[in-house]
Amino acid sequence: MPLHPSPLRPLGPGAHFGVKEVEAVLVEHYPRLVRLAYVTLPPSLGRHRRVLAAHTAVQRALHGRARPAPGPGAEGIPAPRSADGVVDGTRTPAYATVRLRVVRSALAYDRKPRWWPGRVPAPAALRPSMPVVRGLRLFPRAGGMDEFALDRALADVPAAVRAALGLRLLESLSGDAAQTLLTDAGVRDPGDAVKAAAQLAGSDHERVRRMLGSGEFDPCTLQTRPGDLLRRRHRVRAGATALALLIVAGGIALTAGPVSDDAPSRAVARRATVPGGALDPTALLRTPPEQWADTSRVDFSAWPPRGGRIGDRELLERALDSWAAPRPDVAVTRTPGTAVVAPVQPPQLLFAGDLDGRTVVLFHDGGVRVVRYTEPLSGKGVPALDFARADDADVTTAAALSVSRTATSARYLLAPWITEPTTRDLLAPDTPARPLDVDGDGITAAVPRPDQGGGCGSWPAMQLRSSERIVEKHAFLLTDLGDLAPVHLTHTPAPGSGAPARRPREATGADALVGWARTACSLRDLRGSGVRAVNNWHFAVQPLPGTRSTADWVCTRADTWRGPGRVLVQFVPPAASPSARAEVVSDRRNSALCSRFGQHVVAGTHWKSPAGAWYVLAAGSRAVRRVEVGGSVHGAAAGTTLAVRAPRDAVFRVTAGLHDGGAAPSAR
Known part of the structure; x- marks a missing residue:
């Protein structure tokens, strides 16, 4: 008996796809499936984890539960041939099944409960596992500003909308076909997702299609850079030190009772539990003073360390220890979406000095966060820690950081x-x-x-x-x-x-x-x-x-x-x-x-003329060809603006048609 069903068997109603069919689809169409998964995955994962998750989503499709093949009249028809007689493998039932599995797996990353800690591994039921890459960070090739803006726009929309955009533009599915696939993938409102994807793409679908097909969204053509690779020796030494400290601490606990709660003991314990020597002041990254003038990455990573206390080891130790485990008397603030966790590798030192009665230390944490530690010089007052996001900063958004602030x-x-x-x-x-x-x-x-x-x-x-x-x-x-x-x-x-x-x-x-x-x-x-x-x-x-x-x-x-x-x-x-x-x-x-x-946008408001007459005014953006007002007042006009006499309290809604036949979203 063969281990796998014959790939040449007929696919009649109720048939199932075997491993060979699915494997053949993955081998032939692996890059396009991984790109589709990458577009669907949440950009909040970061590019490295998003690349790994995209490959994971496609490779997991090989092990998906077998499903019946579509019956006659659906996708169970023979695959169409191209002009040169080659079968179009992307229209086969096997490909459709694999694509559905990939989309369903990519959508699962957005279904993790919001309360689940972002840096704590979720159970398999909540978050699909992904491979571990040590010592390297993986990134698709960087695109231009348009591709960067598209990626940021994708972060603003739900996963279902990203999936719909990929299906419509990368897979060239019709709106109805994309809606059907999203329904099968478990999306609650597939019609709304397809419409939102159309609005996201705007009127120039080909331009967005080209951007999605660029290297910015290609998780198969990657660049690498070292993460902890250059500091592996420090990490090994830190791991050995941590193990020794744990053994010593265990022995003390068994022989001498509870461990002392003094500050030096807490600091030693914190440094032992944070990997890679991240809390070692001597391992802090320090950018050369003139590097900013000769680098292609003009952001916080190009800042040299400044201030009169950048050599104060005790101050830097206090700042790093407070960052890793703030004491109860440390005031901690963060901007929304910023992780308040210890550094995983030595951060970059930006500033250390005395200013306006406080000592200030600024760190840059691996391109993701900036962290400010302050403590009073006089001993009166409490230390403070402030965390903020700083990913993808540039010449303007990395131009300044607050070091001291009062009410005025x-x-x-x-x-x-x-x-x-x-x-x-x-x-x-x-x-x-x-x-x-x-x-x-x-x-x-x-x-x-x-x-x-x-x-x-x-x-x-x-x-x-x-x-x-x-x-x-x-x-x-x-x-x-x-x-x-x-x-x-x-x-x-x-x-x-x-x-x-x-x-x-x-x-x-x-x-x-x-x-x-x-x-x-x-x-x-x-x-x-x-x-x-x-x-x-x-x-x-x-x-x-x-x-x-x-x-x-x-x-x-x-x-x-x-x-x-x-x-x-x-x-x-x-x-x-x-x-x-x-x-x-x-x-x-x-x-x-x-x-x-x-x-594309259209909006409306009430307005009183100098003569005392009330109007409903409406206006749309440049691609609008017609504006209409409905509700308790009615009116329409060609072009981008409309003015209709109406009572002061008239209830109205504004709609607009575009030159390409679509509709502009109302801002009301």
Whole structure:
């Protein structure tokens, strides 16, 4: 009796696929299946674990439970042939079954309960196992800014939407076929997932298809870099030390009773349990002072250590020990989505020095986090630990870190590539920027913070310029929202007649500053939420009925370090004051709206004309060809804007059709 069924047997109703059929599909189509799994998996896994999980999801398909082959009239028909007579293996029933298993396995990574600790291995029932790679980190080849933006947009949507996007664009399935597959994979609302995927792709599906087919999303063509490989000797020695300490501690416990609770004993125990010498001050990474001017990675990893106490071993030991196991008297804060765990390898030292009555130590942890430890110089007060995300930082988002903060001001450590530091008030766009003093270590003078109370009389920001030594000399704006890293502010201008879509640009021009003067106060709602950057997109300009004036429609999108964003749609009518606040007409969370992968939007609001008449105004982005209003008031107009007379309290909904036949998502 053969070990496996013959691969040549007929596939009639009720037949099952054997191991040989599935193995043949995996061998022939392994790269495309792994790419589909990689797109479906949550970007929050990180690129290394996402690569491993993608390969795991495909290889597990070989061992999936056998299922009946589709019957006649479904996919049980013979596979079609291409023009050269070759059978298209991606349309066979065996391939469809394997693809379903891969999608189901990739979706399982998003089904882990949110309460489950991210760094603690979940049981097999909650999280599929994946291979372990020691000493190396694996990454797909880096793409351009478009691919990077697409990957961040994928982090904003559920796994079902990512799977639908991969099925529609990578697998070229129809909407109905993708919906059917997602239903079989256990997705609750497959129709909504397919629609959301269509909105994410926008009108240019081919461009998104090309990006998904690029090296950025290819987990089979990989780059490697050392992780703990270069420090393996330290880890082996630390492991041997830990084992010896455990043996000694066990012997003491058996012979002398409870272990002493003094601070030195706790510190020794912590250093013994953290691998790789991560708590050894002598193993801290220290970047050479001039490396920032000759590197392709301009981020926190290029910062040299600065400050008068970078050689203070006792201080660095206290900071690392507190990081690994904070005492009860240490105040700990973190931005959302930041892990408060000990370092797994020696972190990078950025700063150690005395400032404003406290000692400050700044670390950068492997490209993922920045950590600040502070303790009072006088002995009065408590130490503090602050954790924040810092993954994928760049020239602008790695330009400064807060080292000291009061209720009214903050001082920053600037990146070594920063020149011409200045400050300005966003609510006074016509006022020139003022020079900002910086000492020899890169520490700024006190910079006013935005008002923490209910008022909004000013909105301070730093305007910095990057050095021409990194061939990226340009000015940009940063503002304080309460986190370790200030927030990067950008601007997307209003559409011109027939002009192509524009990318966000630095908000230092006259038009950008005028726009931020009207919308800066809306940033108050974003404090302490781990925001990385905020962009003001002027998506429409609307003539106001009965006047010769126009109003702007602005989509203010805040992107967080962890991925999800928040969107405020604001209506900006003419005003006597250049800083008069815009009206927020919509507030959306965890949406791709108003990003590069949510380029279509329509919104509406009530407006009172100077003559006292009330209107419903609506506007859509550049691809909108028709705007309609329904509810207790009705109206329609060709183009991107609409104005309809309506009572002040009229209840309405706004819809819009696109030039390609689709519909723009409403921001209301």
